[in-house]
Amino acid sequence: MANSKFEYVRQFEQPDNLLRETWIVVRIDGRGFHKLSDRYKFEKPNDRRALDLMNAAAVSVMKDLPDLIIAYGVSDEYSFVFHPNCDLFERRSAKLVTTIVSTFTASYVHQWATFFPDKPLELSNLPTFDGRAVQYPNARILRDYMSWRQVDCHINNLYNTTFWALVLKGGLSNVEAEKELSGTVSSDKNEILFSRFGINYNNEDEIYKKGSVVYRQYQLEDQSSTATATTQAPESQAPPTELSKTQQEKMRKLRRKAQVVVEHVDIIKDDFWQRRPWLLS
Ligand code: ATP
Ligand code: ATP
Ligand code: MG
Ligand code: MG
Ligand code: MG
Ligand code: MG
Numbered sequence: 702m703a704n705s706k707f708e709y710v711r712q713f714e715q716p717d718n719l720l721r722e723t724w725i726v727v728r729i730d731g732r733g734f735h736k737l738s739d740r741y742k743f744e745k746p747n748d749r750r751a752l753d754l755m756n757a758a759a760v761s762v763m764k765d766l767p768d769l770i771i772a773y774g775v776s777d778e779y780s781f782v783f784h785p786n787c788d789l790f791e792r793r794s795a796k797l798v799t800t801i802v803s804t805f806t807a808s809y810v811h812q813w814a815t816f817f818p819d820k821p822l823e824l825s826n827l828p829t830f831d832g833r834a835v836q837y838p839n840a841r842i843l844r845d846y847m848s849w850r851q852v853d854c855h856i857n858n859l860y861n862t863t864f865w866a867l868v869l870k871g872g873l874s875n876v877e878a879e880k881e882l883s884g885t886v887s888s889d890k891n892e893i894l895f896s897r898f899g900i901n902y903n904n905e906d907e908i909y910k911k912g913s914v915v916y917r918q919y920q921l922e923d924q925s926s927t928a929t930a931t932t933q934a935p936e937s938q939a940p941p942t943e944l945s946k947t948q949q950e951k952m953r954k955l956r957r958k959a960q961v962v963v964e965h966v967d968i969i970k971d972d973f974w975q976r977r978p979w980l981l982s
Contacts, residue, residue: 717794722785723836724843725792727801731777732829738777740826741817745869746861747909754809754816755779756963759915761808762801767956771980773847773968775854775912777830779805782843786944794834802832840981848969854912856887862905863890866898907965914968917959919979 719725731737743751752774759772759779768787773780781801783789790796806829813822822828837843860882867878882890894900902910944952966973974981 719792719794719797719834719836721792723838724785724840725783725787725797725834725836726780726843726846727783727798727832727834728778728780729802729805729830729832732831734777734828737826737828740823741820746858746865747906749906749908750816752908752913754812756913756915757812757816758805758809759913760961760963761812762804763915763917763961764957765804766801767953771847771914771916773850773912773914775850776857778850780847780850782847786949788949798832798834802830806830843981844968844974851912851967851969855910858905858909859887859890859902862900862902862909863893866894866900870898911965911967913963913965914973915961915963916977916980917956918962919955919959 738748738751755774755777759774759781762779762781763769763772766781766789768783768789769781770784771782783797790800809828809830810822813828835846837846864878864882867873867881868875871878873881881893885893891902894902968974
């Protein structure tokens with residue numbers, strides 16, 4: 702680039718490279734989706750089309766960015782996880798966050814009509830997302846982060862399912878339903894659902910209770926329930942933390958070819974991770 706007397710303004714830019722060797726989670730969240738879900742008449746408590754659209758957009762992001770290991774989504778949010786050895790954009794926070802947010806948003810908007818053919822997007826009510834990057838120093842804390850989001854999914858979904866049963870089936874006003882639920886614990890909500898509406902919460906769809914996990918499927922999962930954390934994937938799929946440029950390129954190719962799957966399963970217990978040892982290796 703040509704030098705000019707204006708060039709010095711570059712010095713005002715601050716470095717924002719994230720720490721090496723840490724797991725990076727970029728969490729995005731729909732902006733004002735409470736209003737947006739009203740505007741486009743999402744079904745309450747859970748609009749399946751809206752969740753499928755979120756998942757379709759997340760799959761686009763995973764396919765576009767082979768550096769991503771796994772993603773977890775619930776409601777209007779999605780968390781995308783980069784491996785500690787990822788060097789994309791030299792780990793610059795703003796670059797990583799804005800690339801994920803805009804790739805996700807572009808895909809979400811592009812695919813909207815497929816999921817909501819009867820509800821064209823209005824220029825004055827376009828879906829947008831914010832995002833942030835957080836670093837976690839080891840796999841244990843990363844897993845605790847993922848567990849935190851899935852517990853949140855469960856707590857919110859149980860509350861919302863009960864709240865909307867009281868409103869839509871019980872004829873209560875929103876304020877009355879809120880009052881009825883204040884101070885209740887999980888077992889109370891399960892009881893309200895079962896005794897008053899004949900709903901067994903356990904039979905609700907897994908996607909609502911567990912959220913959605915998106916990852917690359919390299920090989921048949923280890924089906925044995927005795928799989929342990931020490932189970933190793935083949936060499937090429939269990940990279941050392943420090944990778945040479947050629948190794949990184951090889952990994953990236955492998956990741957690009959792998960199938961991206963969406964599942965609604967427990968990611969809190971060890972089982973999910975033990976059966977897919979390549980995720981945290
Ligand atoms: P903010 O901009 O602060 O994130 P928000 O209105 O998006 O505000 P959130 O806490 O992110 O608030 O909550 C998202 C809201 O969007 C939910 O509370 C719910 O009302 C609605 N929503 C999101 N996804 C769905 C869905 N699949 N079905 C029905 N409602 C949904
Ligand atoms: P990066 O992802 O690093 O930004 P890039 O390919 O987007 O890579 P930029 O430095 O941002 O590189 O340059 C954008 C390039 O896009 C320009 O060099 C030009 O080739 C092309 N481009 C952008 N806008 C136009 C336009 N209106 N007409 C023709 N070409 C354009
Ligand atoms: Mg928010
Ligand atoms: Mg939101
Ligand atoms: Mg949200
Ligand atoms: Mg550019």
